[in-house]
Amino acid sequence: MRDYIRLYINGKFYKISGESAFLPLSEYLRNSLFFTGTKESCTEGDCGACTVLLGKIKDDKISYAPVNSCIIYLYQLDNAHIITIEGLKYKDNLNPVQEAIVNHHGTQCGFCTPGVVTTLYSLFDCGCKDDKPDRGDIQHALSGNLCRCTGYDSIIHAGLTVNPCSVRKLNELYPPDKLYEILEPQCSAIRLLLNNREFIQPANLQEALCLKSEKPDAVLISGGTDIHVLCNKRDFEPETIIHLANIQELNNINLEDNRVLVGAAVTISKFESYISEIFPELSKLFEVFASPQIKNIATLAGNIANGSPVGDTIPFLMVMNAKLTLTGSDSVRTININNFYKGYKDFNIEPNEIITQINIPILNSTEVLKLYKVSKRKHLDISSFSAAVRIQEKDGIIESIAIAFGGVGPTVQRVHNIESFLIGKKFSQESFEGAAALIKSSIKPICDVRGSENFRMQLAENCLKRFYFEIKDQENSTCQL
Numbered sequence: 001m002r003d004y005i006r007l008y009i010n011g012k013f014y015k016i017s018g019e020s021a022f023l024p025l026s027e028y029l030r031n032s033l034f035f036t037g038t039k040e041s042c043t044e045g046d047c048g049a050c051t052v053l054l055g056k057i058k059d060d061k062i063s064y065a066p067v068n069s070c071i072i073y074l075y076q077l078d079n080a081h082i083i084t085i086e087g088l089k090y091k092d093n094l095n096p097v098q099e100a101i102v103n104h105h106g107t108q109c110g111f112c113t114p115g116v117v118t119t120l121y122s123l124f125d126c127g128c129k130d131d132k133p134d135r136g137d138i139q140h141a142l143s144g145n146l147c148r149c150t151g152y153d154s155i156i157h158a159g160l161t162v163n164p165c166s167v168r169k170l171n172e173l174y175p176p177d178k179l180y181e182i183l184e185p186q187c188s189a190i191r192l193l194l195n196n197r198e199f200i201q202p203a204n205l206q207e208a209l210c211l212k213s214e215k216p217d218a219v220l221i222s223g224g225t226d227i228h229v230l231c232n233k234r235d236f237e238p239e240t241i242i243h244l245a246n247i248q249e250l251n252n253i254n255l256e257d258n259r260v261l262v263g264a265a266v267t268i269s270k271f272e273s274y275i276s277e278i279f280p281e282l283s284k285l286f287e288v289f290a291s292p293q294i295k296n297i298a299t300l301a302g303n304i305a306n307g308s309p310v311g312d313t314i315p316f317l318m319v320m321n322a323k324l325t326l327t328g329s330d331s332v333r334t335i336n337i338n339n340f341y342k343g344y345k346d347f348n349i350e351p352n353e354i355i356t357q358i359n360i361p362i363l364n365s366t367e368v369l370k371l372y373k374v375s376k377r378k379h380l381d382i383s384s385f386s387a388a389v390r391i392q393e394k395d396g397i398i399e400s401i402a403i404a405f406g407g408v409g410p411t412v413q414r415v416h417n418i419e420s421f422l423i424g425k426k427f428s429q430e431s432f433e434g435a436a437a438l439i440k441s442s443i444k445p446i447c448d449v450r451g452s453e454n455f456r457m458q459l460a461e462n463c464l465k466r467f468y469f470e471i472k473d474q475e476n477s478t479c480q481l
Helices: 018-022 025-031 096-103 113-126 135-144 153-161 205-214 227-234 268-275 280-289 300-306 314-319 416-422 429-436 453-480
Strands: 005-009 012-016 051-058 061-068 080-083 190-194 197-201 219-221 240-243 253-256 259-263 323-328 331-336 341-343 354-361 367-374 385-394 397-406
Touching (some): 012 018, 018 190, 018 197, 051 113, 061 080, 061 113, 096 153, 113 135, 113 153, 135 153, 205 240, 205 323, 205 354, 253 268, 259 268, 259 300, 268 300, 280 367, 300 314, 314 367, 314 385, 314 397, 385 453, 397 416, 416 429
Parallel strands (some): 005 080, 197 240, 219 240
Antiparallel strands (some): 005 012, 051 061, 190 197, 253 259, 323 331, 323 354, 367 385, 385 397
8 A cells, every 4th residue: 555646747757645645736736846827716616716637547548627726635636647837838838728818818917817728728638629619618618717807708719719720639748658657547555644634545445345444434535526625714634534536436337227327436527428418407407517627526426425405416316216325345225315314414324334326217208307506696606596306297197296405404305295286286387386385384494695595485486387387388399399
């Protein structure tokens, strides 16, 4: 078991252990390596000023993705290649993205610019040489990069002027055969110590399960996008961290027997790409769920295990009756996600168990799914209220319906009394207005900075009515065809 992590930064090899391994990547880059192009601002993954490119080996090439370096810690980065803004220069010249930003006035104070350039470079690296991104592509790519000066238009215009053929691929700038130290197909076992703290990366799932049995209070992380915000903002220092992201058995996603099987370490980006045609409604939600930088490391299992009452994927998983595989060192059990939450941050999971897989049934041909999210800002904001509705009707009668609301209590919750009220009734405005009238007796929302109790009550009522009108409009459109 190694006592250090190994990685490349801008093509140079590093072995990191001790106190440095427990630092946020952005802090290490700026204060230890003096790569001060990477900026720190929010330290919670919101602004994108600290964006760097994270490279991992895939099919004999290194695949790169933009990530927020303020909420990735060094101990997560074994066998990785990090590229900062300093690593994107062409010898002593600006790269084509930088030149476009200069020529089209895409910077003012300049604090966000390194993150913007890094993100845009990744966009061109992912496409083919002849593919020219359009305005929508650039806006989507930059959705995790905030700029308070330019109003974005000059940045977007700069991106539109870049000739893709002039942008060198990252695997050309940094040939994988020159980064031989990280071309390791398997996860390595690592244990790092710092005073009374330890970080452990098990080599495989069985090792992880044994460790969780031995250390039931250990904090499990994969992306760490929530935990590391607590570390940055509230000085949270877990005594033991077990890192699951590099375990191969947890990184698989498959479609079997009309079910999507998602490993616990599968990132939201990978999941989003896989289900885009299977669950197009969920794919639309992911457009406003989080920035690309967050989705590139966050996981579906993490969203579930965090247990936030406004967790964006949980209403969807509840109405789909998704099942969680909970694995211990000597046991495996499967539970419906609707039985997983016992209260706020209180879960139906044993101290020695790990969520290893999420099992999601796909819709049948007569079912309809709708997902809703209300937040102060449309994109990349914590929900004030969320909802999921799954319905099946036949000859105008509701045969089955599942409704889940987020932001209306200590956990995301199904409203079984409203479901029972609607089943067997005619699919009509009157039925859904009757269902909306039951809201006040079904949920007990809190009042906080994101909305009052009455506001959330009204949202829940409006959501049911909106659902009816949207489905009715779809049915009318289908009839006209």
